[in-house]
Every structure is written in C-alpha cells, then in structure tokens.
Amino acid sequence: DQQVKQNSPSLSVQEGRISILNCDYTNSMFDYFLWYKKYPAEGPTFLISISSIKDKNEDGRFTVFLNKSAKHLSLHIVPSQPGDSAVYFCAASSQTGANNLFFGTGTRLTVIP
Amino acid sequence: NAGVTQTPKFRVLKTGQSMTLLCAQDMNHEYMYWYRQDPGMGLRLIHYSVGEGTTAKGEVPDGYNVSRLKKQNFLLGLESAAPSQTSVYFCASSPRAKNIQYFGAGTRLSVL
Numbered sequence: 626d627q628q629v630k631q632n633s634p635s636l637s638v639q640e641g642r643i644s645i646l647n648c649d650y651t652n653s654m655f656d657y658f659l660w661y662k663k664y665p666a667e668g669p670t671f672l673i674s675i676s677s678i679k680d681k682n683e684d685g686r687f688t689v690f691l692n693k694s695a696k697h698l699s700l701h702i703v704p705s706q707p708g709d710s711a712v713y714f715c716a717a718s719s720q721t722g723a724n725n726l727f728f729g730t731g732t733r734l735t736v737i738p
Numbered sequence: 739n740a741g742v743t744q745t746p747k748f749r750v751l752k753t754g755q756s757m758t759l760l761c762a763q764d765m766n767h768e769y770m771y772w773y774r775q776d777p778g779m780g781l782r783l784i785h786y787s788v789g790e791g792t793t794a795k796g797e798v799p800d801g802y803n804v805s806r807l808k809k810q811n812f813l814l815g816l817e818s819a820a821p822s823q824t825s826v827y828f829c830a831s832s833p834r835a836k837n838i839q840y841f842g843a844g845t846r847l848s849v850l
Contacts, residue, residue, distance in 0.1 A: 629780075657837045668742070668828055668841030669781070714780060723769055723788045724837045725796070728780040 628652045629717050631729035639737050644702040646732050648715030651696065655717040659726065660689060660700045663712045672713075673700070676720075705736045740764050744829050744842035751819045751849045759814040759845050761829030768834040770812035771796070772804060774825040775844075781828060787812055788834075819849045 630649045638644045646660075656677040661669035675682040675689045675698070682689050688701045702709055715729040742763045751757055761770065769788055773781040773796075783796030787806040801823060803815045812831075816823060826846050830839040 631780075634778075659838065661841075666843070668830075668843045671838050671840065674838065718837055720837055723786055723794070724832045724834075724839065725771075725783060725786060726781075726839060728773075728782070730778055730780040 626651075627730070628655075629715055629727045629729040631715055631732050633732050634730070635733040635735070637735045637737060638705045640707055641704045644700075644705045644709065644734055644736070646700040646702075646713050646715075646734065648698045648700075648729055649696060650698075650717050650727075652717070652719075652727075653696070654719045655727075657718050657720050658689070658691060658698050659716045659718075660687075661714045661716060661728075662709075663714060663731070669714055702734075705734075707736045707738050710734055710736045742829055742831055742840055742842035744827075744845050746845060747843065748846050749848070751816075751847065753820060753849060755819050756815070756817050757819065757847075758816075759827055759829075759847075761812045761814070761831075761842060763810055763812075763829075763831040763840075765831060765833070765840065766809070767831035767840075768809075769832040769839075770806065771830045771832070771839060772802070772812065772814045773828045773830065774798065775828060776825050784814065784827075819847075821849045823847065824849045 659674040660672040716726040771786040772784040785804040
C-alpha cells in the first residue's frame with residue numbers, strides 16, 4: 626500500500642506565478658520529509674526537506690509546509706521559472722534505522738513561458 | 739566531484755540472462771541503496787546497505803541480490819532476468835548522520 630501519495634500527476638503554471646505541489650502520507654511514524662526534483666534521463670536531485678518538529682522550511686524560491694495533523698505537506702515555488710519544469714517527488718522517512726525513503730509517484734510540473 | 743556513478747547506463751537482456759549493475763560513490767557515505775522506478779509507481783527500494791559487508795531487503799527484493807564488499811561500491815545482481823524487471827534502476831548513497839540521499843543518473847534496463 627502506498628504510504629506516500631501525490632494525487633496530481635501533472636501541473637501547469639505560468640512563468641512568474643506560484644506552483645503548489647501536494648503530498649499526503651499515511652504512516653504516523655514518518656518524521657522527516659523531502660522533495661526531490663528529477664529531469665529526464667537524470668537521477669533525482671535533493672531540493673528541500675523538513676523535520677516534523679517544524680511546520681515550514683524555506684530556501685530561496687522554495688518553501689515546504691508540513692501539516693502533521695492532516696498528514697499533508699506541500700511545496701511552493703515562487704516565482705515559477707521555465708527551468709523548474711521537471712518531475713517532483715515527495716519522500717518520507719523515519720529518522721531511525723537506515724534513512725530509508727518512501728517515495729510518492731511524482732508530479733510533473735510544466736512552467737509555461 | 740563525481741558523486742554517485744552507475745554503470746552501465748543502458749542494457750538490454752534476454753529472459754534468463756544474468757547481469758550486475760555497479761554503483762560507486764566517492765563521498766565516503768556509510769549507507770547505500772538500490773531503487774527501481776516504474777511508470778506511475780515512483781521509486782521503490784530493492785535492497786540497501788548500512789555498511790561494508792552488510793545488506794538488507796527493501797520493499798521489492800525478489801529476483802535481486804546485492805553485495806557491498808567495499809564501502810564505496812554497491813552491486814545489484816539479476817541472476818535470471820525476467821521481463822518484469824524491465825525498469826530504470828537508481829543507486830543512492832547517504833551519510834549516516836544526515837537523512838538525505840544522493841542519487842546516480844540511473845540504468846535503463848530492458849528484458850526481452
């Protein structure tokens with residue numbers, strides 16, 4: 626059963642506007658969450674993360690929000706740029722053991738110039 | 739700085755053939771992982787290793803074996819390839835104290 630879910634397979638946004646990518650999880654043991662970005666024919670690249678002791682983490686144009694009670698997190702990209710067009714994966718882990726990650730199915734973001 | 743390097747990048751096998759995928763990392767990371775990515779299913783963990791000489795099963799280990807004889811290398815083996823193993827395989831590594839994984843560029847495998 627999928628423990629991390631990204632229910633939107635794709636998203637299109639105009640350049641300069643905000644992109645919001647969503648992720649839900651079911652396992653209450655998860656306490657660390659990450660977003661990865663993937664271009665075609667490349668491996669996933671780490672983008673931003675958040676620990677469960679926080680509800681927001683910001684890095685430049687990228688902000689991740691965590692709502693533990695709803696088991697929901699989101700990635701905001703402001704302003705969106707054409708170079709942001711990629712597949713975004715949400716991942717979750719428990720900070721015990723071997724740092725194993727559980728991935729969502731990904732959301733393909735297209736930023737239209 | 740090469741990071742995580744996977745070889746080969748592409749491979750076509752016939753059903754029943756065997757092969758080994760090699761992953762090498764130069765970041766001195768303790769942990770290493772093998773994933774497969776299939777359409778619509780995200781990345782799923784096959785096997786992982788928390789140190790030289792140790793391996794453990796992930797979510798989808800059947801049909802695969804792994805070995806970690808050296809800290810910097812993690813090998814994924816297919817003893818008798820099946821069409822269901824057609825996929826893109828990613829290797830990753832992680833330092834013990836930091837819960838972030840760094841990925842290689844992937845190996846695209848087709849089993850006919």
